[in-house]
Amino acid sequence: MSETQKSKPEIEAPQSPAPEALEIVDLVEGDGAEATPGATVDVHYLGVDYDSGEEFDSSWGRGQSIQFPLQGLIQGWQDGIPGMKVGGRRQLTVPPQLAYGPAGSGHPLGGKTLIFVIDLLGVK
Structure with missing residues (x-):
């Protein structure tokens, strides 16, 4: 883990x-293993609303990283994490169509552009 x-x-x-x-x-x-589209990733992440800068989710807030297969995530993560290497920190700015859909989609974050900072800790 880098500083x-x-x-x-x-x-x-x-x-x-x-x-x-x-x-x-x-x-x-x-400089570690590279994430591929079908990988399961172990990440720390922070998500904020583009317009307000308000944090809506953070693995840091829970005090532990989270592990999941890329296929189960929003399209912005499926497109934005592959090619990233373990030990890296990447910022993704994700428009609504690659996040939770348009406003009124039923998701509280529908219609919002989101910013994520993702630390890739491991790849399987």
């Missing part, structure tokens, strides 16, 4: 309009 991955990330609320497409930015390049 960066020992602490919860902080996300500044963007000042620009939300992007229409998935944005992927590597904040720290990993």
